[in-house]
Amino acid sequence: MTTGNVDSVEKAGEAGKAREAENAEKAEKAENAEKAVLRSPLGILATATATHGTGGDDDTPLPRLSGFVESVFSPLAYEVSRRCLTERPGDGSRTAVVLASLQGDTTTEDLAGQRMVAGRVHNPLLFMQATANSVLGYLSREFRITAQMFSLSTLDDPVTELLAMADLLLEDPELDRVLVLGVELGGGERVAAVHRELAAGTGRPEPDTPASAGLAAAVLLGRPGAEAPVSVRPAEPYDVADHAENPGAAGHSGSIQGLFDLAAAHRRLLRHGGSHLLATDPAEWHGPAAFTLTAHAPGTNETESHAHQ
Amino acid sequence: MSGEVTVTGFGVRTAFGTGADALRRGVFAGVPAFTPTTRFDTGPYRTPMAAAAPDGPDAVEGWALRHALAECGTEGLDMAGLPSGTEAAVLLGTVGDTTSITHHWQAAAGSAPGAGEAMERAADAVPAHLAEQLAGGLGLTGPRLTFTNACVASAAAIIHACRLISSGRIDVAVCAGAYLVEEATFGKFDSGRALSRDGMVRPFSVDRSGLLLGDGVAVVVLESAEHARRRGARPLVNVVGWGAATDAHHIAQPHPEGAGLAAAARQALRLAGDADGSTLGYVNAHGTGTKYNDAAETRGLRAAFPERAESIPVSSTKGTTGHLLQAAGVVEFVITMLAVMDGVLPPTAGFTRPDPECDLDYVPNSPRPADLRRALTINAAFGGANTALVLERP
Structure with a gap:
């Protein structure tokens, strides 16, 4: 009896401890879920990449946009957006757009700055196109996008920020899709000086993009489902731990290489199926984030691990 | 929410x-x-x-x-x-x-x-x-x-x-x-x-x-x-609604009917549980003082709350501060907050004569006492971007 009681007490105590542990685990999971970059999986509806002046295979002729001159920033942004929105047309009143670019249109800014210092008359076209809002306005008119549009600058990996932004926006019942894109220009001596200053003491590299080159990548995201044969979700901790043992080299501040990697993985998964681990550069305020892309269409069971660099 | x-x-x-x-x-x-x-x-x-x-x-x-x-x-x-x-x-x-x-x-x-x-x-x-x-x-x-x-x-x-x-x-x-x-x-x-x-x-x-x-x-x-x-902190105001929308019209000019601005305001009001704006006592407008903006904004406000637009005081504080560009949203948020806290509407300075295309109550030149429960602050930008925030007295 006593033993039994003791046993019961002990069992009760053990059960209590187990419940406490379970509750603590649940609380931790809940807290982690709240702090996770993504609360819900996202469906990848389309991806597109374009480069200009890099000498690489992705280099593509860019569209001429009425009212935009001298810089490839806006044509690149428009081109990758156009491809996604044309491939997967949808309701523009339920489509948000988020553009990330560390420094924005440096070509336009530097051209305007040089003209001003030289005492030359300001060019009103450079005024019109100086902000990323302008090309977003152009895009919105072409595709009748009337939902919200944002542009961002982040020193961290834009993949993490853009997916987090899409996750947050798609909690809004008035939105179905979020087009996220990144644009990066090579830039001249001033942009190089900026990167030298940003990289100093961080161990991060400086970009090696040619001065006149530009890169852009876009991903059209929605809620997961039949229309999105590939989904993206936060990676399981053990996948991240495996990856942490062999992390890839960090990219330069604000590099959009991760978006290119995401787009390449998406293309591969559409062809072959399987899943893909995409790890992002660690941010100042949190560690590295990692995402798993999974193809839901029949295909091979390919699993890859890849850190973008 | x-x-x-x-x-x-x-x-x-x-x-x-x-x-x-x-x-x-x-x-x-x-x-x-x-x-x-x-x-x-x-x-x-x-x-x-x-x-x-x-x-x-x-x-x-x-x-x-x-x-x-x-x-x-x-x-x-x-x-x-x-x-x-x-x-x-x-x-x-x-x-x-x-x-x-x-x-x-x-x-x-x-x-x-x-x-x-x-x-x-x-x-x-x-x-x-x-x-x-x-x-x-x-x-x-x-x-x-x-x-x-x-x-x-x-x-x-x-x-x-x-x-x-x-x-x-x-x-x-x-x-x-x-x-x-x-x-x-x-x-x-x-x-x-x-x-x-x-x-x-x-x-x-x-x-x-x-x-x-x-x-x-x-x-x-x-x-x-x-x-x-x-932690026992005193709330100055609450933010009870927010919205953002795009004109889909032009890279630099606002939609002539203020379409995106109206959509952003409606979104913010819906979130605030006040779709027709009946609780609003003041609007801090974007009001840049340009021909294009102010007429379009007026039409947008009329579209956002058609039954209430004429009875809600609207002012632009850019007649005093100038256009603060990227800071306009947050500084005008603070100004709107002070209006709610102090019970005073900031005027539209520099106002001379009414424009038939701008036919709301713009609080011309002199401040006005007001017992505000809620106020709306609005901003617009190149590319046809529009934002709206609803502030409430705690």
Whole structure:
């Protein structure tokens, strides 16, 4: 009896401890879920990449946009957006757009700055196109996008920020899709000086993009489902731990290489199926984030691990 | 909305000086702050006028934007009673310190007085770098993100903070915006013939001829109401609605019917549980003083709350502060907050004669007492971006 009681007490105590542990685990999971970059999986509806002046295979002729001159920033942004929105047309009143670019249109800014210092008359076209809002306005008119549009600058990996932004926006019942894109220009001596200053003491590299080159990548995201044969979700901790043992080299501040990697993985998964681990550069305020892309269409069971660099 | 959002602190600086009392003496008294600026040679431009504070020891030629943000941030956190080390998101609206770009090219041309300094602060041109500097200087841990979408940038930062807090992702966000008058942007607006011809900004008046630029820096501390209650912080106002929408019309001009602005306002009001705007007692308009904007905005407000538009006082405070560009959203948020807290509507300064296309109650030239429960603040930007925020007295 006593033993039994003791046993019961002990069992009760053990059960209590187990419940406490379970509750603590649940609380931790809940807290982690709240702090996770993504609360819900996202469906990848389309991806597109374009480069200009890099000498690489992705280099593509860019569209001429009425009212935009001298810089490839806006044509690149428009081109990758156009491809996604044309491939997967949808309701523009339920489509948000988020553009990330560390420094924005440096070509336009530097051209305007040089003209001003030289005492030359300001060019009103450079005024019109100086902000990323302008090309977003152009895009919105072409595709009748009337939902919200944002542009961002982040020193961290834009993949993490853009997916987090899409996750947050798609909690809004008035939105179905979020087009996220990144644009990066090579830039001249001033942009190089900026990167030298940003990289100093961080161990991060400086970009090696040619001065006149530009890169852009876009991903059209929605809620997961039949229309999105590939989904993206936060990676399981053990996948991240495996990856942490062999992390890839960090990219330069604000590099959009991760978006290119995401787009390449998406293309591969559409062809072959399987899943893909995409790890992002660690941010100042949190560690590295990692995402798993999974193809839901029949295909091979390919699993890859890849850190973008 | 799962969590209420409240404001517990702010810091603000305009051409009138630092702090709320400077705004009360200037903006709320309807005093325009425009003078010929001496920060750069205005000879090549159509006007020398701007609402720029007299240059002090941290003038534009130094690290002004960074210093001003740090100063307002410290003031905001002190008011909120939050210590260094607080876990808070830092969400900034800026396109970077463009003076560092100008100085770089001046140095390259051999015409800069401080070429070495210009090269040392090249990174201040990067918008995200300023957010890092602000977060680091205030000792805040948490996510940092910079919004660069022109004249709605800092309003977008506040909207993002509201979403993060109301969804339970974070408890505290420090939202900021900064613009100080400088030549590169001044020259661009001059080239676009957007600057006022008569040295004044006259929002909604028939003789309005354009905008003038102004200094503006502000920081607001947003917090979940529960978090503020737990630590005994006093809520100054609550943010009960927010919205953002796009015109889909033009890269630089607003939709003539104010379509995106109306959509953003309707969205914010729906979230505030007041679809027809019946609880609104004031609208702080974008009101730039340009022909295009003010008429379109008037039509947009009529479309947003057709039954109520004529009975809600609307004012633009840009007739006193000038256009603060990326800082407009957050500074006008602070002005709207003061209107709710003080029960006084800031006037539309510089108003002369009504325009048939602008036919609402614009609170012309003199402040007006009002017992406000809720107020709406609106901003618009290049590319047809529009934002709306609804503030409520606690």
